[in-house]
Amino acid sequence: MADTARRGALAGRRPSGALLGVVPFFVYVTVFLIVPTLVVVVGAFIATGPGGQGALSLANIRALAQPAVTSALWHSLILSAVTAVAGAVIGALLAYAVSTAKPDGVLRRFTTSLCGVLAQFGGVALAFAFLATFGATGYLTNVLASTGLDDTGGLWLYEWNKGLMLVYLYFQIPLMLIVFLPAVEGLRPQWREAAETLGGSTWLYWRKVAAPILFPSFVGALLLLFTNAFSAYATAAALVSQGSPLLPLAIGGTLNSEVILGQENVGKAMALLMVVVVAAVMTLYAAIDRRASRWLAR
Amino acid sequence: MTRGVAVQLTDLRRTYSGVNALDGLTLHLEPGELVALLGPSGCGKTTALRCLAGLEDPDSGRVEVGGKDLTKVSTNKRDMGMVFQAYSLFPHLTARQNVEFGLQLRKQGSEQRRRRSAEMLELVGLSAHVDKYAHQMSGGQQQRVALARALAIEPQVLLLDEPLSALDAKVRTQLRDEIRRIQLEVGTTTLFVTHDQEEALAIADRVGVMRSGKLLQLAAPQELYSRPADDFVADFVGLTNRVVGTSRGTTAEALGASLPLLPGSATEGTVTVLIRPEHLTVTQDAQGSAVVISSSFLGAQGRVVVSPGEDLQQVLVQVPSAAVADFAPGDRVTLRPVGAPALAVARG
Numbered sequence: 242m243a244d245t246a247r248r249g250a251l252a253g254r255r256p257s258g259a260l261l262g263v264v265p266f267f268v269y270v271t272v273f274l275i276v277p278t279l280v281v282v283v284g285a286f287i288a289t290g291p292g293g294q295g296a297l298s299l300a301n302i303r304a305l306a307q308p309a310v311t312s313a314l315w316h317s318l319i320l321s322a323v324t325a326v327a328g329a330v331i332g333a334l335l336a337y338a339v340s341t342a343k344p345d346g347v348l349r350r351f352t353t354s355l356c357g358v359l360a361q362f363g364g365v366a367l368a369f370a371f372l373a374t375f376g377a378t379g380y381l382t383n384v385l386a387s388t389g390l391d392d393t394g395g396l397w398l399y400e401w402n403k404g405l406m407l408v409y410l411y412f413q414i415p416l417m418l419i420v421f422l423p424a425v426e427g428l429r430p431q432w433r434e435a436a437e438t439l440g441g442s443t444w445l446y447w448r449k450v451a452a453p454i455l456f457p458s459f460v461g462a463l464l465l466l467f468t469n470a471f472s473a474y475a476t477a478a479a480l481v482s483q484g485s486p487l488l489p490l491a492i493g494g495t496l497n498s499e500v501i502l503g504q505e506n507v508g509k510a511m512a513l514l515m516v517v518v519v520a521a522v523m524t525l526y527a528a529i530d531r532r533a534s535r536w537l538a539r
Numbered sequence: 540m541t542r543g544v545a546v547q548l549t550d551l552r553r554t555y556s557g558v559n560a561l562d563g564l565t566l567h568l569e570p571g572e573l574v575a576l577l578g579p580s581g582c583g584k585t586t587a588l589r590c591l592a593g594l595e596d597p598d599s600g601r602v603e604v605g606g607k608d609l610t611k612v613s614t615n616k617r618d619m620g621m622v623f624q625a626y627s628l629f630p631h632l633t634a635r636q637n638v639e640f641g642l643q644l645r646k647q648g649s650e651q652r653r654r655r656s657a658e659m660l661e662l663v664g665l666s667a668h669v670d671k672y673a674h675q676m677s678g679g680q681q682q683r684v685a686l687a688r689a690l691a692i693e694p695q696v697l698l699l700d701e702p703l704s705a706l707d708a709k710v711r712t713q714l715r716d717e718i719r720r721i722q723l724e725v726g727t728t729t730l731f732v733t734h735d736q737e738e739a740l741a742i743a744d745r746v747g748v749m750r751s752g753k754l755l756q757l758a759a760p761q762e763l764y765s766r767p768a769d770d771f772v773a774d775f776v777g778l779t780n781r782v783v784g785t786s787r788g789t790t791a792e793a794l795g796a797s798l799p800l801l802p803g804s805a806t807e808g809t810v811t812v813l814i815r816p817e818h819l820t821v822t823q824d825a826q827g828s829a830v831v832i833s834s835s836f837l838g839a840q841g842r843v844v845v846s847p848g849e850d851l852q853q854v855l856v857q858v859p860s861a862a863v864a865d866f867a868p869g870d871r872v873t874l875r876p877v878g879a880p881a882l883a884v885a886r887g
Contacts, residue, residue: 431625434592434614435623435629438614438615438689439689453631454630535630
């Protein structure tokens with residue numbers, strides 16, 4: 242009886258304590274996610290031009306059909322898809338190679354730690370590292386030019402479909418390794434042995450068992466890489482100085498441009514477009530991840 | 540339907556980092572027989588099973604099945620069904636697809652596969668769960684599917700690697716009995732590995748007790764229990780009291796009585812006599828030299844712990860459950876062996 246009363250009292254007390262603990266998180270999410278999202282959503286439907294200042298309008302949404310915006314969206318999608326697929330394939334192979342190393346071995350610990358750092362090494366610092374190496378005055382460019390092996394002057398680095406793809410892969414591959422390694426490690430030795438005792442070869446095990454089991458995790462990780470590239474801004478901004486070939490740069494342009502003024506809400510409409518794309522991809526990711534985690538749960 | 544074949548493991552040796560996992564293991568299984576390998580962790584029982592499956596290569600020795608030398612044959616060509624400890628079902632396939640997996644590899648047509656998988660799932664009592672995935676089934680159901688999958692390919696030998704150890708007690712007993720029923724029905728020669736002596740004694744035609752890579756004794760369950768080859772087997776299989784006594788060749792004096800000795804016993808001097816709790820009686824006696832330490836009710840039977848006095852170790856006596864209430868801690872009692880043959884080992 243006393244026990245029940247105590248449990249009741251505790252049960253009553255626990256949620257409020259737990260809630261108190263997560264208040265800072267909710268404040269953070271409200272200030273830095275919910276409020277900005279609302280500003281974007283509302284702003285996308287508010288006119289800024291002469292005559293319609295402050296009125297509800299679809300003009301900003303209609304502006305998304307402008308060639309500059311559709312082209313930026315297309316480039317962003319291509320860049321994200323290519324670096325996500327390439328990063329996922331290379332990262333998955335690396336993850337498998339790492340999974341075969343001794344679990345507490347130096348190679349494995351070193352590789353996973355390094356990837357943890359590299360996956361977060363983006364932005365201006367990464368752009369600078371590439372500029373210093375492959376840029377117009379980069380030391381490798383100079384070395385190659387002096388030996389006559391390359392006379393392009395490192396200009397390819399500044400193009401979204403060449404240099405930027407390479408730079409993005411620099412953080413996409415390590416990110417894939419970190420995200421995909423737990424899935425590879427989740428493959429149980431019993432599955433391989435069961436397949437073998439039932440008459441299957443190693444190839445057959447990979448084709449009929451391991452690959453189908455890993456597929457949802459692979460697709461999930463690929464989607465994560467896609468959104469990672471799609472929403473990246475700082476690296477692209479530091480490398481690409483001519484025009485706004487990508488959607489995040491185009492949004493930046495509407496806010497920073499000293500030539501075209503009053504386009505902030507068109508920028509918000511573009512941001513809304515990004516939110517829609519990312520939300521769709523992440524919804525798909527969540528659905529796939531649910532299935533993968535059910536199969537690979539330990 | 541008996542389709543069993545004989546299995547012969549000869550002088551198998553396997554070393555891991557200097558430790559002998561198998562130290563000259565020789566074991567023969569008759570066609571259709573179920574042999575359980577029993578022993579503590581690390582005794583080599585699983586290594587023996589994996590060598591038979593081809594999942595481990597022995598350093599030396601021979602593996603023969605049905606008279607054919609399979610020592611160098613790869614696992615996927617050995618034609619063996621195996622049930623693992625747990626989590627071996629392919630999670631992306633339903634119960635039916637799991638059972639059909641091996642049949643598909645054998646290029647059987649879809650109709651034939653479907654018929655066989657339905658038959659196997661019915662055999663293990665899971666006809667109503669054919670379209671469920673592993674995560675939708677209980678541990679016991681998963682192991683039934685694993686058994687159906689292993690049997691579906693009509694293997695020459697069935698290998699069971701502690702298939703019940705991850706299950707709760709009630710399901711374990713149920714599935715244990717079912718495995719035996721099914722094994723008798725299909726007649727496949729079966730090697731069953733376990734560390735649970737009750738499981739081994741209940742299910743097997745013969746039980747082999749292993750220690751440090753060696754087979755200490757291979758015998759029918761009753762013989763293993765009543766005539767253990769040495770003190771390790773006696774200790775590992777069932778409960779045993781270790782009582783100080785004096786050996787006189789074929790008999791030993793212990794607890795004030797003369798006991799016939801089993802073959803292999805120490806024949807002279809002070810010895811340790813191994814006596815089962817059910818081979819002792821305890822009676823109330825105000826003049827008795829023994830004292831009750833505790834008594835416990837265990838359902839179908841009861842146990843009384845008695846101190847025989849004279850610096851002897853406490854002994855466990857099995858009593859009818861109705862008699863447990865007659866013994867309270869501190870009661871004076873008389874302790875007597877019933878005279879069953881016992882094993883005596885030299886005192887180390």
